[in-house]
Amino acid sequence: MWLVDPLEWQYAMSLARSLLPELSYSRDIEAALAASKLGGLPLEALRRLDWSRPVIYMPPFEKLAEGSIVVAVEGFTARRLVTMGIKPDIVVTDLDFEPESAGLGSLAVVHAHGDNVERLQSAPPRRVFTVQVPPPPGTANVGGFTDGDRAAYLAYAMGAREITVSGFYPDVPVKRRDSVKARKLALARALLARLSRRVPLRFL
Template identity: 40%
Template sequence: MIRREFGFSEREDYRSALVLNMIIREDFEDLLRSKIMGREVAVVGAGPSLNALKDVEEDVIVAADGATNYLVSRGIIPDVVVTDLDGIETYPDSIYVVHAHGDNISKMWKLSYMGIVLGTSQVFPFGRLKLYGGFTDGDRAVVMAMTLGAKRITTYAMDLDSDKIGMYSKPFYKNDVPMNYVKRKKLNVAKEILHTLFRKDL
């Protein structure tokens, strides 16, 4: 359904998942769970408000893709990085949760800079791959933290209604850039997922 809406190819999603599963040699899910279970977790997105981020007080910091570059520039090493590989250009000593999709096979070389890596896919998970749910890196980070037993999740720079894409979203952005049609659709899906997760009457 979402795949059709965005024109993503299932075949390419499988191809990417196969490549990622081949690269990953060890299952680090227990390690990731031990970091998150029972802890207060901050999920940091790459919205325009990231530049105004104050100190993050939570026990565990999870960076969504491009937000990693900003955090590292401030000397903050995220405990976990959730990425589809097109935002990060710095590789701190974090646990990486790398998402395979049909448009990022050519970015898999970035795994050579990462130590501890878990893989996720958007096809039926096989081998060492996981499927926690969610869509964009930010909402996938929230879903993952929830699934792995976080006590509380606080989001930062998740500016899902903004008319700007944050400058840290892609390494080649020099400033915040005007929202485009596809990114708006992606952030709308993220909004939908987070609203459903945090609905009070669940």
């Protein structure tokens, strides 16, 4: 199901391909079809939650905030929140950073793309699959590209009136500091700036 304007998706993918030409885009359709066959929860599982004022926590987060729903970006962040006594409602992940912790939230939103086809089998059982191609049955395209900005686009698609983002610090390396990571963060910055024209984004 499309949860983003296809033209907006085309813009994001065009920007991604220009900044990150080395990624495995040729396998994105294969990944989407694999996710479709694995079976995920319907979008109603997400829509039942209160998305009015979500708080999105990215890996290097430092500050906590009040909101209607807690969204962790990647398993690493989910584990950090749980150790602080906070159970995420949603974990947004492509199973790249501590995939074993992706199931610590109530639901996982697992992204399928050309570089993680082999990891999709390990997705938590309570999962909704997202893709970055026209979505086959049982998947959704919510927009965005990296886990962090995709979480914000998901919140917008779910009807958020204001989104709080804690931990978007592009100059603070967590997993690694290299050219690919730097370009991914530049892409995330551009897409979050674009989204901020449609919904208020508050950065902590």
